[in-house]
Amino acid sequence: MRLSRYFLPVLKEDPKEAQIVSHRLMLRAGMVKQQTAGIYSWLPLGYKVLRRIEQIVHQEMQRAGHIPLLMPTLQPAELWKESGRYDAYGEEMLRVTDRNKRDLLYGPTNEEMITDIFRSGVNSYKDLPLTLYHIQWKFRDERRPRFGVMRGREFLMKDSYNFDLTKEDALHAYNRHLVAYLRTYERMGLQAIPMRADGGPIGGDYTHEFLVLAETGESEVFYDSEITDLSFGDRQIDYDDVGQCQAVLEEFTSRYARTDETHDQDVFDKVPEERRRSARGIEVGQLFYFGTKYSEPMGATVVGPDGAKVPVHMGSHGIGVSRLLGAIIEASHDDKGIVWPEGVTPFHVGIANLKQGDASTDSACEALYTELKARGLDPLYDDRNERAGAKFATMDLIGLPWRITVGPRGLADNKVELTSRRTGESQEMSPKDAVARLVQIYEPILAANAV
Amino acid sequence: MRLSRYFLPVLKEDPKEAQIVSHRLMLRAGMVKQQTAGIYSWLPLGYKVLRRIEQIVHQEMQRAGHIPLLMPTLQPAELWKESGRYDAYGEEMLRVTDRNKRDLLYGPTNEEMITDIFRSGVNSYKDLPLTLYHIQWKFRDERRPRFGVMRGREFLMKDSYNFDLTKEDALHAYNRHLVAYLRTYERMGLQAIPMRADGGPIGGDYTHEFLVLAETGESEVFYDSEITDLSFGDRQIDYDDVGQCQAVLEEFTSRYARTDETHDQDVFDKVPEERRRSARGIEVGQLFYFGTKYSEPMGATVVGPDGAKVPVHMGSHGIGVSRLLGAIIEASHDDKGIVWPEGVTPFHVGIANLKQGDASTDSACEALYTELKARGLDPLYDDRNERAGAKFATMDLIGLPWRITVGPRGLADNKVELTSRRTGESQEMSPKDAVARLVQIYEPILAANAV
Structure with missing residues (x-):
């Protein structure tokens, strides 16, 4: 590209509204323009990075055997009533009424819809395992949108959903995602550490958040310093090999690494003192196994080997695609501007x-x-x-x-x-x-x- | 891809809701699933074709020197009040109120927003010519959504916007788009004929619609049969060469070809009788020069060579990306199913x-x-x-x-x-x-x- 023919509206002055460095630099470098609170246009330079990140996510998902599709941004309210989340979700859900007075919503996530797609297309355990994913714009009507694309309202997310016959199979899908995520972030020049997360109202140990260490991170994190020595590197892996994927999970999650939500000082104190670290982190992804939480109420079942119908075991696994631009800049900049890793540079x-x-x-x-x-x-x-x-x-x-x-x-x-x-x-x-x-x-x- | 590991929920029966062949075949082939009226999920096979089409559109736009960016799906109402279209647009515009009682809308098109981006980033004629485009989901709240993705409510469109100092320059941008569109459709195995279109309330001769001939087309079209002998083929073109682009426009638009909206029987009668054809057509794209319609009210000006501020000359040029899947199938199928052209096959x-x-x-x-x-x-x-x-x-x-x-x-x-x-x-x-x-x-x- 010749700069004389490009559209790169850089700003000379620091924009007043920017509270953190990534927001300031994205505005100054002409990467984004805020159109209204928490809603951004991606100007050519920002769009280019967004596409590179999206491409890496696609490639690593597909390498792991996961299948891309695309669900719409708007969803019918009925699906969310089936799962019971329509009333529970609160003000962050953007509710819309169309000209025929039907209730729609701008999807903040897609568990209900993907479960609906699954139940209308799959009947037998023979069609499992199956993991479907998409990269689509989502909306969460944050009370205080801020930090630029790090906490926008309209944001791009990769969300995958696995469908498995057993909990064991679903945990293998969980592990495949963990491996794919390690590869994904490393290709972007990021060290993202899987940390034990809070299962929320569902509970359970099977959820990890991936955090990038950065001074401006919104979460406080506690970890064993040995964990930052780990890297996945260019090792080959067979995603069908349960043992291999499980070994990666164990390697990357056996040391202490938790956010403030799950931090346990007594356990942390058992880490040798010289390896205990606390820092700030930015969440860039999450893994979550939730069993039959959606498949049961929504009737997503398969006929098992014994002829009986059973609800499938599911999990959902997200990567914050648009937020990653902010996270990468937070982790990689100096006083002159952004320093792009080679893997994502525009x-x-x-x-x-x-x-x-x-x-x-x-x-x-x-x-x-x-x-x-x-x-x-x-x-x-x-x-x-x-x-x-x-x-x-x-x-x-x-x-x-x-x-x-x-x-x-x-x-x-x-x-x-x-x-x-x-x-x-x-x-x-x-x-x-x-x-x-x-x-x-x-x-x-x-x-x-x-x- | 191994089919045993894919998600291809083909239907054995013809779905009742499908009135036209492309809709029926897309449902039967497991390409899409309707989630509610006019809103579709793109299942893996459909998503794959959508991406191939999108890629061709991106490549041909960029070959013509046009710059990609990405505007959000939701827009603030204020922008549309500036242009005067907020009240004028009617019920097809999906209006949304957020938790802070701000008026948003799901963009049906982007003239206002791109004009806003332009005016905040460009001040001098030296930064022209400039054509920006994006491929983004849009929403039109059709009274009767039907024909599957051919007339959906949430649909994917490529829309480009040119910004030029003079009408002459803007018409060169118009011509670049015409050339790029000819290439785009031919790569998809389609013959799309540029036909004189109706300028609507703005009027003017500078608008063409591209129509694919198909029995199920929604528009009646009238044309000189010589036009179907034309093809752009693999000729090389310099998109900066005004004369070359103008010659292509003349070659492809000098013969009679109009939709029922602009049809003029007296002019048509001058075509030799054996070459007069009437048929049905599906609109898959449109070119439109509209001068200073948005730049004047919205203050999108540049300082010209003489130091005076002048509003820029603009046009907008669309390709119906999601609709193209339907159009291609309408034009290419038999009684056993779809027959994909090699350029877009999944x-x-x-x-x-x-x-x-x-x-x-x-x-x-x-x-x-x-x-x-x-x-x-x-x-x-x-x-x-x-x-x-x-x-x-x-x-x-x-x-x-x-x-x-x-x-x-x-x-x-x-x-x-x-x-x-x-x-x-x-x-x-x-x-x-x-x-x-x-x-x-x-x-x-x-x-x-x-x-």
């Missing part, structure tokens, strides 16, 4: 032309731009008539991980400068070497995206 | 195993499945314990363009059968040749998708 590299209009500088930039695209990379070429300082400030603000700076002096020696946003370090090299270096950096990321 | 090829459980048949199917995936194709392997007849009926119903049939008898001679869904013709060949043939068939489609 553009792979920026090209800063220091002397726009100079024939040889322009042609070197064009050649780089063309060559990077030919190699499958997605460059942003700052071809505006701006001073170097302004170009660097924009690049730093929007946080592209790499920048190639092209100026007449360097070009006289066939050199450009390749700069890392994270470290600020620059290296002089030929344009050809800069391309080769970037191809090498992004090779694993492009390979992962191509799956 | 799976590229089906593999029918005639003797599930037979070691050599199973292993031949597995080898085919693996090899097709390795070559970038997306096969659906029917690995269920079903009779051949049931497997064929499912494949025919869901409309995959190609089927490989694998049975023990053929395999004894190293032969499988490759069958075209469209013609019904089968050819015996080795598994290796079947893969090679499919790779050849899909090569241009995969290449187009990879751009």
Whole structure:
């Protein structure tokens, strides 16, 4: 993309309404625009990151064998009356009446509807296991929407629902999600720690929240420092292998890691003192096994091997897709702006032309731009008539991980400068070497995206 | 995908509520499920086609230089009061009140919001031309939702908006859209004819609707038969070249082609009689230049070259993404089911195993499945314990363009059968040749998708 033809309305001043850094930087970098309280437009740069995150979530869900579909944003009230949640849900549910006086609602979540889809399409245990998921806009009418996309009202969420014959099978689905989530967050450059969560009115031990550590997190968290040494990495896993998935669950959840809601000081005190940590965390996902809570009242049954109808065991598992942009920025920024991890950056590299209009500088930039695209990379070429300082400030603000700076002096020696946003370090090299270096950096990321 | 692990709830009986063939086939093939009047869940097979269509629309929009973003589904009423449409829109607008008694609405279209985004981000003519677009769910509270996704209430639409300094520039944006639409529909296997449309209360000649000819179309159309001989094909075009784009407009709109709303019998009578046609058509897109209708009341101005502020010239251009599934099926089906064009088929090829459980048949199917995936194709392997007849009926119903049939008898001679869904013709060949043939068939489609 050429910046002269893009729509990147960066702000020079800090917007007053932003209380936390991700909100401030998303507004300043022209990523989002608030349309009314808690409802945002995703401007081109923000939309691009949103799509990259969405793509990673899709890929890792499907790798785990889960099937995508798409439920509508609006739901009939009747379904929620069946489960008993229509009256219970309270003011966070946005209720709507259509022209024929029928009661609809803007879905805050989809347990009822997916259960309805399941019961009308599946009758036999032979069609199990089955996990369906979608990535769709949802609405929760928060009393105080704030923190930008971190606590918006209209938000994008991935929610999956597993349907299994037995509790044991459902817990395997739970474990598949845990593995998929570890991979998902790591591809986004995040360390998200599964922590024991509060089962709410349903209770039970089978729920974990994934939290990203960040000073501005809304939850207080307590953990054994050993947990931050863990990473899933590039290990291969067979998602059908119950033992393998269970081993990952045990590896990642056996150490103490809880939010304030489930924190137990007596248990925590048994962690050696030098490994006890408390910090703030941002919730970016949740796993939840809830058994037959919806399948029983809604009649989602299958005929089992013995010929008897039984309600299926279910769980629901969410990832806050739009909220992740905020979480990533909270975890990865400096005083100049955002620092995107390579896995989610809107553009792979920026090209800063220091002397726009100079024939040889322009042609070197064009050649780089063309060559990077030919190699499958997605460059942003700052071809505006701006001073170097302004170009660097924009690049730093929007946080592209790499920048190639092209100026007449360097070009006289066939050199450009390749700069890392994270470290600020620059290296002089030929344009050809800069391309080769970037191809090498992004090779694993492009390979992962191509799956 | 292995069918045994997929969620494909096909119906044996014709659903009673379906009045037209696309609705009937989408329900029978397990593509959609109605959740309440005019609101559908997109089951896995339907969602897959929806995504392929969406991808083609994105690619062709971006090829034309248009920039994607994403506006929310809910909009504040204030914006629509600025343009004067809040009161004018009538009962089709779904109005919502939130917990703080603020008036929202579920966007039926986005002229107001995009104008708001533009005016807060652009000040100078130097930032023009600019065309922004999004693909987002919209809602129109139809009095009588019907025909399945063809006239749903919650529907997916691509809407783009161009912002230009002059009428001339805005008409070039109009022409870019026309070219992009021709390419878009052809990639979907559709012939969509641009027809002169009714400008409505704004009037003006600068609006065309794209119609697909189909017996069940809701509009009566009149055209010169020469127009159906035109195709855009694989010609290269420079979207910045005003003359090239204008020439395409002239080529595709100079012959008589109008809907009943703009039909003029006197003009039509000048077409040689043997070329005069009347038929039914389904609207799948619209182009519309409307000048300063929104930019004036909403203050979307730029400083022009002479230093004076002028309102920008705008147009809006839509493609009915979810409706296209219905339109494609209306145009491409037979009495056994859907016949997907290769460009949008949910799976590229089906593999029918005639003797599930037979070691050599199973292993031949597995080898085919693996090899097709390795070559970038997306096969659906029917690995269920079903009779051949049931497997064929499912494949025919869901409309995959190609089927490989694998049975023990053929395999004894190293032969499988490759069958075209469209013609019904089968050819015996080795598994290796079947893969090679499919790779050849899909090569241009995969290449187009990879751009």
